[in-house]
Amino acid sequence: MKPFHTPGLRIGLISYRSNPHCGGQGVYIRHLSQALSDLGHRVEVIAGPPDPLVNPRVKLTMLDTLDLYNPQNLFRTPRIEELKDPVNLIEWLDISAMGYPEPMTFGMRVKRYMAGRTKRYDIIHDNQSLSYGILSLARDLPVTATIHHPMTVDRRLAVKATKSYYKKLKALRWYSFIGMQKRVARKIPSIITVSDSSKTDIAREFKIPESRFKTVPIGIDLDNFFPLDHVKKQPGRLIVTNSADTPLKGLYHLLHAVKGIIDEHRDVSLTIIGTPKKNGGIENLVKKLDLGRHIDFTGRIDHHRFVREYAKAQIAVVPSMYEGFGLPVGEAMACRVPVICTTGGALPEVAGDAAKLVPPGNAKALEKAIIELLDDEQQREELACRGYERVKTKFTWEKCAMGTAQVYQEVIRDYHGL
Missing domain, CATH: 3.40.50.2000 (Glycogen Phosphorylase B;)
Known part of the structure; x- marks a missing residue:
């Protein structure tokens, strides 16, 4: 054009x-x-x-x-x-x-x-x-x-x-x-x-x-999503911006992955931005897997706290089964947080070479990717920097x-x- x-x-x-x-x-x-x-x-x-x-x-x-x-x-x-x-x-x-x-x-x-x-x-x-x-x-x-x-x-x-x-x-x-x-x-x-x-x-x-x-x-809204380098990362802390009970968002699979990591005696926590549906599938699965003490639902939060939650996380996870674009990937990258996401829909287009990719709907693959990235500080830093530059130049x-x-x-x- x-x-x-x-x-x-x-x-x-x-x-x-x-x-x-x-x-x-x-x-x-x-x-x-x-x-x-x-x-x-x-x-x-x-x-x-x-x-x-x-x-x-x-x-x-x-x-x-x-x-x-x-x-x-x-x-x-x-x-x-x-x-x-x-x-x-x-x-x-x-x-x-x-x-x-x-x-x-x-x-x-x-x-x-x-x-x-x-x-x-x-x-x-x-x-x-x-x-x-x-x-x-x-x-x-x-x-x-x-x-x-x-x-x-x-x-x-x-x-x-x-x-x-x-x-x-x-x-x-x-x-x-x-x-x-x-x-x-x-x-x-x-x-x-x-x-x-x-x-x-x-x-x-x-x-x-x-x-x-x-x-x-x-x-990506770079005025509201940006790095906070002075905030200290919390070891083993994961963040996901989706509390939806809809199957499309894949949170069920991430919860199973977190359960698998905990069962291997790893210290890990998951911050979920939002609130689950009362007595819905996500809330019931958290209870069934006994993950309550490892999960933090933030409820609705303002952008200031949102950015701080990203800054405290070691890894952002986007477990969606399908996305037409994938704003959560770009927003995490804008905060210079390393990303693990699925290959569902357009997520690989947004992520490029700046994220760790896994198949959608595969809890074991998510579990393995999370453990590998938690254990590799250099890879986390490389992904975070590549993602940050990618968002600023492309989106x-x-x-x-x-x-x-x-x-x-x-x-x-x-x-x-x-």
């Missing part, structure tokens, strides 16, 4: 759910919108709850939703007045039938909001809602979308992880929105994705030619914004037949 030099695009950035504190998509919206604004573009983020906490220079439009996934009031019963809105009623009925309608219904809300407003924008950029409502906007102005990774992988792993026939059906019902996303994605002329691995996998899973994709790696939000703006230029030119 030719360099993009024209500032001042009017960009509508659509995001149906973008928690700025966790999850790659929330981080993506927050930092991409700021970096695009820094390049001189006018960005409006049109979002559903929670508040993505965008930069003050970025216009934020929050659309009213039922917000049924708010952890403070999960799956609340809507008021009768709320259900008089047809979109709210569709969402409530679908959720009541164990579906996940939010991408679809948020697209409906965006379409309603955009009525009479399309001339305000040069381009609309959808962040993986891939809904019919977003697609309908393509009749009036250029539209592109980012797909971080194919949700078919999440669905496959969720179904495989349970032996219960009922839970398998429940998982399939939950991921029923994927059919819509496939149909919409096939009609979007140019799609942004965050890694070559994701491009290959999405093209295969969604049956879209690879030529329709543009790979634009995302950035910045400025580069991500510049690459994204180049895609916008091509989409706008093609739309207008220039």
Whole structure:
């Protein structure tokens, strides 16, 4: 692609759910919108709850939703007045039938909001809602979308992880929105994705030619992730930034690896950033393996403590079964912490030669890699330094914004037949 030099695009950035504190998509919206604004573009983020906490220079439009996934009031019963809105009623009925309608219904809300407003924008950029409502906007102005990774992988792993026939059906019902996303994605002329691995996998899973994709790696927030050289490392301390019970994140396998290391009479501890689901699989596995005194769940923490937790760790572990990009790898590297990660999805692209790689879903391989790295101070230092340099040169939000703006230029030119 030719360099993009024209500032001042009017960009509508659509995001149906973008928690700025966790999850790659929330981080993506927050930092991409700021970096695009820094390049001189006018960005409006049109979002559903929670508040993505965008930069003050970025216009934020929050659309009213039922917000049924708010952890403070999960799956609340809507008021009768709320259900008089047809979109709210569709969402409530679908959720009541164990579906996940939010991408679809948020697209409906965006379409309603955009009525009479399309001339305000040069381009609309959808962040993986891939809904019919977003697609309908393509009749009036250029539209592109980012797909971080194919949700078919999440669905496959969720179904495989349970032996219960009922839970398998429940998982399939939950991921029923994927059919819509496939149909919409096939009609979007140019799609942004965050890694070559994701491009290959999405093209295969969604049956879209690879030529329709543009790979634009995302950035690492170097203002919030950095080394603290004055903080002393704690021997045997591991850190993982994922407390999720979802099989995709692979924490189950890391817990088994830690158990194996302890059984070999090694002194090791694991700091897990976040809080496990109450009575969920992770919490129950910690009890079953008798790991309570070796595990520290931090709960939600601010960036200052986050960086200190990294600084105290000898090794960061990313045990994911699959990642479309792999922010935890980049964030650990930015803190100059040596990384062990799996080869799931795009993780090797992010890690390069600056991490120790193991197969996904293999607790024994994780156990062996952790022991080897704990016993080799020189290798830890080499990986930490290589990772730090790799992040600073390859994964910045400025580069991500510049690459994204180049895609916008091509989409706008093609739309207008220039």
